[in-house]
Amino acid sequence: MTLTLRPHQERALDAMFRENKGQIVVPTGGGKTMIMIKDLLLNLELAEDLGHQLVNVVVAPRILLAQQLCDDFFTFLPDNVKVLHVHSGRTPFDSSTKTDEIKEFVDNNDDAHILIFTTYHSLNRVVDSEIEVNNIYFDEAHNGTAKSFFKSVSEVSEYAERCYYFTATPRVSYKHDRGMNNVNVWGTIIEQVSAIELVNAGHILSPTIVPFEHDLHYNKVNAYVHHALTVENIIDNIDDTVNPKVLVSVPSSRVLNNMLGHTSLLKELESRGYDVLHITSKYGAYVNKTKVNRTTFFKTLKEWGSKEEKRFVIFHYSILSEGINVSGLSHTIFLRNLNVIEMAQSIGRVIRLNKSDSDDIKEGNISPGVVSMYRKSTGYCVVPVHKNYGKKCKERLTRIVNDIFIEGGHANAVC
Known part of the structure; x- marks a missing residue:
């Protein structure tokens, strides 16, 4: 080859x-x-x-x-x-x-x-x-x-x-x-x-930050209920004509377990036509309600990501942020304030081109960088914002997007 x-x-x-x-x-x-x-x-x-x-x-x-x-x-x-x-x-x-x-x-x-x-x-x-x-x-x-x-x-x-x-x-x-x-x-x-070069050449997309303001009461005791309702509300506000594929970064494995096991979130997502995947190092990998090995999980994720007619939500705690090749994702929801590297990597999960757009660019049917002609023109980064929640996450996300996609540099991380 x-x-x-x-x-x-x-x-x-x-x-x-x-x-x-x-x-x-x-x-x-x-x-x-x-x-x-x-x-x-x-x-x-x-x-x-x-x-x-x-x-x-x-x-x-x-x-x-x-x-x-x-x-x-x-x-x-x-x-x-x-x-x-x-x-x-x-x-x-x-x-x-x-x-x-x-x-x-x-x-x-x-x-x-x-x-x-x-x-x-x-x-x-x-x-x-x-x-x-x-x-x-x-x-x-x-x-x-x-x-x-x-x-x-x-x-x-x-x-x-x-x-x-x-x-x-x-x-x-x-x-x-x-x-x-x-x-x-x-x-x-x-x-x-520079990311700007890659966007203009038709290799990646620029992200769009979407602050999702809501008035749900939040405290640590009812955090999992709050996050489950937040995901439902965000999903309801997504344009579902594009069959969304949504990556959700959760605050912890325990919160995710409670979100899926002690609320109606799974049922609500199913009623909206969404399949659900979730993976953590603590509880393992699931496709809908079935526990699977990681090979099956990522094979399923790859297959679903390549199907334009498929809509799904994938929940994770850190395991999908870095390096793992996940195709087709349209939105990422930040339910926690990630560090600079995890946040930059999470943005990277949703700015990959639609495969049909990529093929059309290669064949000369679409001019690279003319996103108005793309089927997928951006990747959405959604931040739930409440009076006592989400503002720092929004500020960090804005700074990282500016550093990478406006200034053309890289995110600055300190060890």
């Missing part, structure tokens, strides 16, 4: 060939994964010409994302690449978190190139295996600034031949050395792509 890059992706690739270490800052929806894949493929070709084995590592914040990245990479991989997963999740590929088995896998496949998928949590197992690393790609690299992950990130940064950090939201610090302004570990920003 041929992989053709967009102009901003080509610039990032050129920067990676000039520099052996650095940060690539690309807004959500800008195709960071395709840049990684193209860089890997070109380096595999060079290694073949020289007769060298390459050991390559891809680091993700979650097991789910590591598995998703593996699927994306595997579509383009040549036959002479052996894949190993280093994390505790299930996978059809070889997998281990034992350092001796990791080294043994590399040594026993010296006639092939190696591609390892791991998480920030398990990266230390790769480091401790003492294998050579030629290329390492960090997805959602701001995660590496966490205290529990930074040691492994900084260690591999010292000995990997080429080291690249991909993120939409760099996290800096002026109090310690873990921030991405520490150029010794993270390098400098070697390519930064």
Whole structure:
């Protein structure tokens, strides 16, 4: 399969060939994964010409994302690449978190190139295996600034031949050395792509902030009732001619459990023609009222997201904010004030183009950036606002949208 890059992706690739270490800052929806894949493929070709084995590592914040990245990479991989997963999740590929088995896998496949998928949590197992690393790609690299992950990130940064950090939201610090302004570990920003460029080129959409003012009484005791009624009211005010696909960020797993189990919310959504998905690390994944494994959950989400006639609401607590590829979403509702990175990532979930619009742009039927011609012209970010609730969330959301989509920079996060 041929992989053709967009102009901003080509610039990032050129920067990676000039520099052996650095940060690539690309807004959500800008195709960071395709840049990684193209860089890997070109380096595999060079290694073949020289007769060298390459050991390559891809680091993700979650097991789910590591598995998703593996699927994306595997579509383009040549036959002479052996894949190993280093994390505790299930996978059809070889997998281990034992350092001796990791080294043994590399040594026993010296006639092939190696591609390892791991998480920030398990990266230390790769480091401790003492294998050579030629290329390492960090997805959602701001995660590496966490205290529990930074040691492994900084260690591999010292000995990997080429080291690249991909993120939409760099996290800096002026109090310690873990921030991405520490150029010794993270390098400098070697390519930064503006969201304005991506919007004008027809790759993503600009978001629209929708403050939803209401007078429902709120306190912590009846929070789940309040939030359930809020979701109902917001759904009733959405233009349902477009078959909405709504992502809801809830305050906690406990609140979500009470919203769905101790109110009439599920029944009310069903009566309005909506299917419901929800997922938390505490209670697991559900499709409507049926508990499913995560593979089935994300397969269902992908299928429903691609069907224009389908309408659904998906509730989550943090697990869908970052990195997971969710297509077709039209609205996101903020029932809590997310941190800068989670909020920027949540915005990114709803600004992906409608597939038919994307196809028409590629075929020349629609001019890129002329959103009045799009079937989906924006992604809606809905903030419930009450006299004692929601104002800080609205202010943060407004600031982030201004930084990214008006000023053309990136959201500023501090670790």
